[in-house]
Amino acid sequence: MNGGMKNETKGDGLLSYKQAASLLNICSRTLRRMVDAGQLQAVRIRGRVLFRPADILKIQEQGTA
Numbered sequence: 001m002n003g004g005m006k007n008e009t010k011g012d013g014l015l016s017y018k019q020a021a022s023l024l025n026i027c028s029r030t031l032r033r034m035v036d037a038g039q040l041q042a043v044r045i046r047g048r049v050l051f052r053p054a055d056i057l058k059i060q061e062q063g064t065a
Helices: 002-008 017-024 028-036 053-062
Strands: 043-045 048-050
Touching: 017 028, 017 053
Parallel strands: none
Antiparallel strands: 043 048
């Protein structure tokens, strides 16, 4: 699945809420709850909330989404 994730990443290597939620096969609201609960770390850049692909991959491997 790593190859598919590479195609989903932005030029800066970070994923948007929509992209991250899609890769985890969950809705963006569930993703937001995971961030609020501390299950997933978000990166904030210029008001945007983004995710590191490695963090999304880790959640996929753990099966916690």
